[in-house]
Amino acid sequence: MSSPFKTVGASVEDAVRDAIVAAIPGASAEVRGSGGHFAIKVVSEAFDGKSLLQKQRLVYRAIAPFMDGPNAPVHAVDTLETLTP
Amino acid sequence: MDATQQKIDQLVKGNDVILFMKGTRVFPQCGFSATVVQLLDELLPSYETVNVLADADMRQGIKTYSDWPTIPQLYVKGEFIGGCDIVKQLYATGELQKQLGVTVEEVKAPTIRVSAAAAEVLKQAAAQEGADTLRFEVGPQFQYGLGFGQEQPGDLVVEAAGLRFVFDRGSAKRSDGLSLDYDAAKGGFNIDNPNAPPGVRQISTDELAARLAAGGVHLYDVRTPEERAEGYIPGSKLMTAAVRDEVMALPKDTPLYFSCRSGGRSQQAAEGFIRAGFREVYNVAGGILAWKGEVAR
Numbered sequence: 589m590s591s592p593f594k595t596v597g598a599s600v601e602d603a604v605r606d607a608i609v610a611a612i613p614g615a616s617a618e619v620r621g622s623g624g625h626f627a628i629k630v631v632s633e634a635f636d637g638k639s640l641l642q643k644q645r646l647v648y649r650a651i652a653p654f655m656d657g658p659n660a661p662v663h664a665v666d667t668l669e670t671l672t673p
Numbered sequence: 674m675d676a677t678q679q680k681i682d683q684l685v686k687g688n689d690v691i692l693f694m695k696g697t698r699v700f701p702q703c704g705f706s707a708t709v710v711q712l713l714d715e716l717l718p719s720y721e722t723v724n725v726l727a728d729a730d731m732r733q734g735i736k737t738y739s740d741w742p743t744i745p746q747l748y749v750k751g752e753f754i755g756g757c758d759i760v761k762q763l764y765a766t767g768e769l770q771k772q773l774g775v776t777v778e779e780v781k782a783p784t785i786r787v788s789a790a791a792a793e794v795l796k797q798a799a800a801q802e803g804a805d806t807l808r809f810e811v812g813p814q815f816q817y818g819l820g821f822g823q824e825q826p827g828d829l830v831v832e833a834a835g836l837r838f839v840f841d842r843g844s845a846k847r848s849d850g851l852s853l854d855y856d857a858a859k860g861g862f863n864i865d866n867p868n869a870p871p872g873v874r875q876i877s878t879d880e881l882a883a884r885l886a887a888g889g890v891h892l893y894d895v896r897t898p899e900e901r902a903e904g905y906i907p908g909s910k911l912m913t914a915a916v917r918d919e920v921m922a923l924p925k926d927t928p929l930y931f932s933c934r935s936g937g938r939s940q941q942a943a944e945g946f947i948r949a950g951f952r953e954v955y956n957v958a959g960g961i962l963a964w965k966g967e968v969a970r
Contacts, residue, residue, distance in 0.1 A: 641755045645741070652742045664705065665743065
């Protein structure tokens with residue numbers, strides 16, 4: 589499996605944001621973090637009517653490749669906000 | 674389904690409440706796992722935990738099983754509930770209690786005192802931010818958080834010193850009688866909370882030597898057996914799983930002392946025993962490096 593970072597020259601923050609925006613229809617995302625710990629805020633109509641678990645699952649599925657393995661660039665998501673516009 | 678997936682499936686279906694976590698219920702080894710343990714401890718007398726740090730297959734396997742990339746993970750009656758963030762929010766709204774089948778305890782809005790100096794600072798900050806609601810968080814380990822935020826379902830609202838504060842249920846329970854003051858010299862807030870449990874006390878090696886001489890001291894060395902072989906404080910006992918069980922069986926008012934090389938690991942261990950309900954717990958400041966007496970081998 590190729591690393592998600594070889595393809596992007598951008599920062600981890602940007603790469604994570606791009607992955608979320610690509611995976612969730614109509615999403616806008618803010619990603620801030622350092623040292624492997626991140627705060628993520630996603631706004632999308634796709635969250636409408638979904639439970640908290642379903643909403644977070646959409647985001648986690650999108651960023652799972654960044655959290656996989658012992659050297660994963662995303663070690664923890666300290667806060668995850670999933671909002672509807 | 675491979676063997677690990679089958680094992681996880683059996684665990685999830687065979688236990689009403691099971692938490693996959695880093696560390697154990699008594700010694701969580703990650704802040705997120707510790708938070709969930711604290712909430713569950715408050716609601717349930719017993720539940721199952723799996724330490725994923727002790728089993729690499731399990732650590733990867735549970736992520737696959739739940740299609741969820743982080744630990745901890747909570748399952749109730751075979752259903753995946755979520756990670757730390759979700760558990761915290763479900764607890765705050767009372768939904769978690771419902772799913773666990775425990776009565777939702779009624780929580781009253783806490784009475785808090787805000788000093789004039791603190792109110793002034795907060796009002797200025799609020800005006801700058803254009804915000805009117807302050808979220809006051811008092812975590813399960815009495816970690817404090819104060820910031821601007823919206824009222825959420827289940828929150829309790831408190832008006833004090835002309836300010837509007839919101840508390841989640843857990844924070845509200847841990848805040849009654851709290852005073853908030855601002856120390857201009859230090860440039861920070863001071864919080865006096867009568868609900869906070871006693872913390873770990875620091876003891877110098879000199880004071881420890883005097884108490885050891887008097888006898889009856891429960892002193893535990895939390896270093897590795899290899900480090901201990903190089904020398905230890907006479908009268909200390911190496912902490913092992915078996916010794917840990919012995920200690921847990923002691924009356925909770927037994928004074929406990931913990932030492933390591935320099936005082937860091939023993940502080941962690943001491944905090945674990947505070948969480949386990951012990952009320953008089955000492956950390957040997959500076960550890961064996963600060964010990965001036967004889968060293969046993």
